[in-house]
Amino acid sequence: MRAAPSLLLVALLPLFAGCQLLAEKPQTETTAGMTRMQGELSAKGGQLLFKPCSESRYFAVVDSGNTGLLQEASALANEPGTLFADVGGNLSTSQIAGNDGQLNVQRLYRVEHSNSACSDPNFKRLTLRAHGNEPDWDLKASGKGMVLTRPGVPELAVPFLEEQLPDGRYNLSTEANGQRVDLWVAPQRCVDSMSGAVSHLSAELRVDGQTMRGCAYYGGSRSD
Structure with missing residues (x-):
């Protein structure tokens, strides 16, 4: 409707x-x-x-x-x-x-x-989805690992560690395949710069020193 x-x-x-x-x-x-x-x-x-x-x-x-x-x-x-x-x-x-x-x-x-x-067939399996624009990136995390997708770059599917931080923040990180990937997530209202969609988490992705910002939300297998 x-x-x-x-x-x-x-x-x-x-x-x-x-x-x-x-x-x-x-x-x-x-x-x-x-x-x-x-x-x-x-x-x-x-x-x-x-x-x-x-x-x-x-x-x-x-x-x-x-x-x-x-x-x-x-x-x-x-x-x-x-x-x-x-x-x-x-x-x-x-x-x-x-x-x-x-x-x-x-x-x-x-x-x-x-x-x-x-x-969405992936929603129930995910613990988190994060994404950003300019440059475009998309990260999906689940109990099986994280998948990072970026245009023009081979998809990265790797295991990760999660660290709980104060004030409801947390960090997902991995050093697999010779790359250092960190995703920092905070419980803060976030507006997608392209679509106007609003989500409850802000996100910052760092890949080998490059910082990219975006928004995130919990997947269906996580709601805390």
Whole structure:
């Protein structure tokens, strides 16, 4: 289902008063009592609605965790296409007739335009995906190792070590195949410079001394 950009923008504007944008500094968050869910966003009757992937039910969105989802959805509504959201929260009964329930959002992992995110075959296997632009790079990490892809460079598939750091930050590193690769990740709102997609992690990739920046989000096998 496609969310009409103008409809989504107009319908949600009254909901933004008094809301807080996502913090720019790193934050630590708890996932206790939350369920991670992916689905499509649309607007109807002045509400933001969430339809879980592969379902036909619609849930009214309540940003109970002040994640900034309403603002992010409004900004992305200026572009056509299906609006996808990856969130943590819980479902409850709705106080407004016409919905199948209410989604209480407590954490925002990412929101983006995508027609294929609901059917991504790699999502459930990944612990992390990070990517950046200018130069383009894409890194996928899972229990089997990391795969780094860059245009014009042979794909690098190697094992890695993970180091937990203060304030929810961590580092993935490897020195396999004669290369030193470090990925530094921090819990900080990040906007993709090309697509406008918003994710909950900022990333910095260093390959043999070259530094590249980008955004990241947890894959389906990790949600802490």
